[in-house]
Amino acid sequence: MAEKVLMKGNEAIGEAAIQAGCQCFFGYPITPQTEVAAYMSRRMPKIGRVFLQAESEVAAINMVYGAAGSGVRVMTSSSSPGVSLKQEGISYIAGAELPCVIINIVRGGPGLGGIQPAQSDYFQATKGGGHGDYRLVVYAPSSVQEMVDLIQDAFDVADIYRNPVMVMGDGMLGQMMEPVEFKEREAKQLPSKADWAATGLHGRKEHHVINSLFLQPEELEKHNEKLQKKYAEIEKNEVKYEMYNCDGDLDIVLVSYGTVSRICKNVIKMLAKEGLKVGLIRPITLWPFPKKAFEEVVDRTKYGFLSVELSCGQMVEDIELSVKGRKPVNFFGRSGGMVPSPTEIANKVKEIAGGAR
Amino acid sequence: MAHQDIIFAGFGGQGILSMGKFLAYAGMEENLNVSWLPSYGPEMRGGTANCSVIVSDDNIGSPIVYDATTVVVMNRPSLDKFEHSVVKGGLLIIDSDLVNREAERTDIDVIKIPAQKVAEEVGSKKIANMVLLGALVEKTKIVKMESLLKALKEHGKEQFYEMNKKALEKGAEYARK
Numbered sequence: 001m002a003e004k005v006l007m008k009g010n011e012a013i014g015e016a017a018i019q020a021g022c023q024c025f026f027g028y029p030i031t032p033q034t035e036v037a038a039y040m041s042r043r044m045p046k047i048g049r050v051f052l053q054a055e056s057e058v059a060a061i062n063m064v065y066g067a068a069g070s071g072v073r074v075m076t077s078s079s080s081p082g083v084s085l086k087q088e089g090i091s092y093i094a095g096a097e098l099p100c101v102i103i104n105i106v107r108g109g110p111g112l113g114g115i116q117p118a119q120s121d122y123f124q125a126t127k128g129g130g131h132g133d134y135r136l137v138v139y140a141p142s143s144v145q146e147m148v149d150l151i152q153d154a155f156d157v158a159d160i161y162r163n164p165v166m167v168m169g170d171g172m173l174g175q176m177m178e179p180v181e182f183k184e185r186e187a188k189q190l191p192s193k194a195d196w197a198a199t200g201l202h203g204r205k206e207h208h209v210i211n212s213l214f215l216q217p218e219e220l221e222k223h224n225e226k227l228q229k230k231y232a233e234i235e236k237n238e239v240k241y242e243m244y245n246c247d248g249d250l251d252i253v254l255v256s257y258g259t260v261s262r263i264c265k266n267v268i269k270m271l272a273k274e275g276l277k278v279g280l281i282r283p284i285t286l287w288p289f290p291k292k293a294f295e296e297v298v299d300r301t302k303y304g305f306l307s308v309e310l311s312c313g314q315m316v317e318d319i320e321l322s323v324k325g326r327k328p329v330n331f332f333g334r335s336g337g338m339v340p341s342p343t344e345i346a347n348k349v350k351e352i353a354g355g356a357r
Numbered sequence: 358m359a360h361q362d363i364i365f366a367g368f369g370g371q372g373i374l375s376m377g378k379f380l381a382y383a384g385m386e387e388n389l390n391v392s393w394l395p396s397y398g399p400e401m402r403g404g405t406a407n408c409s410v411i412v413s414d415d416n417i418g419s420p421i422v423y424d425a426t427t428v429v430v431m432n433r434p435s436l437d438k439f440e441h442s443v444v445k446g447g448l449l450i451i452d453s454d455l456v457n458r459e460a461e462r463t464d465i466d467v468i469k470i471p472a473q474k475v476a477e478e479v480g481s482k483k484i485a486n487m488v489l490l491g492a493l494v495e496k497t498k499i500v501k502m503e504s505l506l507k508a509l510k511e512h513g514k515e516q517f518y519e520m521n522k523k524a525l526e527k528g529a530e531y532a533r534k
């Protein structure tokens with residue numbers, strides 16, 4: 001077992017990427033994720049890899065596009081307004097079917113918003129963000145350790161499906177320190193990049209062309225169908241979630257991810273003392289959304305579900321699509337960088353369950 | 358059950374964040390679960406700094422401390438802000454050289470230490486934070502003093518180790534009074 005070290009979430013992201021073999025990092029500073037870039041700027045040159053502070057987020061994502069096209073592992077990192085700027089590039093990368101990892105350490109929005117933790121980029125991350133029929137795999141870790149583990153997974157999944165993968169944290173996860181272990185991982189059998197990466201002809205006659213432009217509608221439709229098939233595979237294979245305290249008959253099941261799910265675990269312990277049986281579904285992949293987790297509890301939960309978010313109900317519709325009207329879906333959230341206390345959430349649960357017993 | 362939810366608060370530059378870090382390292386030494394969460398928001402830009410540290414033998418849920426078992430304050434605004442956050446029966450440690458009012462709460466333990474003066478006697482005002490941390494560890498027993506010293510040795514600057522050690526011991530004496 002590797003030794004545990006105490007590390008800030010943002011720095012752990014950098015180290016995890018390095019250990020996953022990230023060859024290039026392109027970024028632009030923005031609170032609350034600047035430590036990712038700072039860490040990479042210290043470490044990458046020392047080990048002969050590329051760190052580059054781009055002139056803008058737009059430039060950074062296009063550098064990612066280029067590096068990914070050459071087949072190396074590449075990452076960029078930003079926070080909400082910066083990730084908005086990257087959307088065009090992300091859509092191109094998805095269209096050109098290139099693997100890369102994008103970090104979003106979310107802050108409150110819309111607009112420049114604030115710098116405190118938020119989850120208000122859920123729609124942007126899971127429903128598109130950029131233009132066109134594409135999907136990102138979106139991981140939502142809830143601890144520094146999980147962030148590290150998921151970043152290593154993210155590089156693998158990106159390579160397997162030739163698709164951009166986003167790891168979405170929030171300001172709190174980025175700034176907090178927790179003990180973390182960088183586990184030795186078994187090398188995964190990954191598909192070769194030799195048949196598409198633009199690395200020079202090397203005696204070949206055919207060029208490898210990286211492109212997202214298909215002017216013939218027949219051709220573009222075929223391309224889209226291929227992408228959709230890939231996304232269906234991802235939905236089948238890559239769903240991740242945690243079910244916490246979900247055995248037996250339940251009063252209410254909370255649904256939350258990231259930082260908030262940790263607060264929900266405190267709430268569950270608090271309410272158990274008052275005789276309420278509360279479970280938690282914690283999506284670890286926001287896309288693909290863990291629909292099947294709901295099948296496991298929908299018949300056993302008396303008052304239905306409560307989505308708890310640092311946003312204004314953005315996850316509710318995914319929950320409703322999973323529950324399919326069989327039980328009520330409620331919502332409680334704070335926004336703008338406000339983080340609810342366990343008591344606030346507990347009060348909402350008690351309100352739904354008709355008061356404490 | 359070993360568990361402490363702690364808030365350290367004061368001005369930027371007083372070593373508020375490092376106080377919390379050393380305690381977190383000490384907790385790790387003893388295989389306890391720890392989390393450290395700094396303020397990084399607009400209040401930081403106003404010159405005040407605080408951090409939440411949780412040390413526990415149980416899993417840590419939220420890293421945010423709402424109801425603190427211990428609060429350490431190194432200025433008046435911090436006392437005003439966090440005095441009400443201490444749980445009943447909890448502990449409030451005040452640098453009485455820098456805080457110009459008494460605590461209002463009567464349902465908690467209050468330790469007042471002239472930490473600036475004590476630190477200066479030891480060698481430098483800059484280590485007043487260590488005086489207060491010494492008192493915290495002595496009073497709460499959340500980690501052993503040896504673990505804290507080990508954390509200091511491994512993660513602190515070596516040239517300050519002896520001075521920091523003395524400061525911790527001086528603080529511990531105040532907690533025993």
